[in-house]
Amino acid sequence: MKKGFVFDLDGVITDTAKYHFIAWQALAEELGITIDLAFNEQLKGISRMESLERILAFGHQAEKFTEQEKQALAEKKNTHYVELLQSLTPNDLLPGVKAFLDQAKALNIPCAIASASKNAPFILEKLGVKEDFQAIVDPNTLSKGKPDPEIFIKACQLIQVQPSDAIGFEDAQAGIQGIKAAGMYAIGVSVGEPLDGADQIIHSFTEITAKELQQR
Ligand code: G6P
Ligand code: MG
Numbered sequence: 001m002k003k004g005f006v007f008d009l010d011g012v013i014t015d016t017a018k019y020h021f022i023a024w025q026a027l028a029e030e031l032g033i034t035i036d037l038a039f040n041e042q043l044k045g046i047s048r049m050e051s052l053e054r055i056l057a058f059g060h061q062a063e064k065f066t067e068q069e070k071q072a073l074a075e076k077k078n079t080h081y082v083e084l085l086q087s088l089t090p091n092d093l094l095p096g097v098k099a100f101l102d103q104a105k106a107l108n109i110p111c112a113i114a115s116a117s118k119n120a121p122f123i124l125e126k127l128g129v130k131e132d133f134q135a136i137v138d139p140n141t142l143s144k145g146k147p148d149p150e151i152f153i154k155a156c157q158l159i160q161v162q163p164s165d166a167i168g169f170e171d172a173q174a175g176i177q178g179i180k181a182a183g184m185y186a187i188g189v190s191v192g193e194p195l196d197g198a199d200q201i202i203h204s205f206t207e208i209t210a211k212e213l214q215q216r
Contacts, residue, residue, distance in 0.1 A: 004161030011171030033059030045172030096205030
């Protein structure tokens with residue numbers, strides 16, 4: 001019997017990956033680095049600073065900037081990203097997400113957000129679902145990013161559910177690894193890319209109900 005649901009945000013609740021990509025691509029272009037959508041896959045689930053490091057390494061510019069300059073570059077990307085987020089509305093929830101959250105609420109199953117994004121509370125507010133989550137892990141409190149299980153273990157603690165009694169939802173390979181390492185049941189949300197190690201793959205929340213997952 002499962003007693004709690006833990007969700008990644010970007011690519012699971014809403015498709016903000018495209019906005020991350022637009023903002024990273026613009027910054028990379030300014031630095032003379034060209035990134036494409038295939039490269040962007042690597043940035044899913046990875047923190048802002050780590051994403052920047054990967055882009056700089058890809059462009060052979062890893063040694064070019066001081067720590068302070070890197071902070072400024074990441075800040076610039078985030079300002080652009082937050083501008084793009086202003087247009088988000090509840091219509092940007094991925095299909096079936098709101099119905100699934102309503103089902104969880106009706107069954108008294110607590111839901112938590114385990115996202116590396118520091119913009120998660122703002123995004124959830126724009127989507128009109130912030131109140132549907134009993135907990136949002138603050139990424140500032142973490143010592144390691146995904147694929148480390150820390151964020152998922154913390155989410156389970158916040159909703160007071162044992163990891164073995166929880167289900168995690170992820171669209172990134174690093175996230176699936178983290179969920180499994182936490183000892184949880186992993187559902188991969190995939191729009192086509194393979195997700196190794198997931199217990200179950202869905203393409204959309206319209207394919208599942210909270211009630212049937214409760215029996216897992
Ligand atoms: C999520 C996304 C990543 C992003 C990270 C940090 O995990 O999948 O692509 O880099 O959040 O997001 P932030 O909004 O804090 O820059
Ligand atoms: Mg994601």
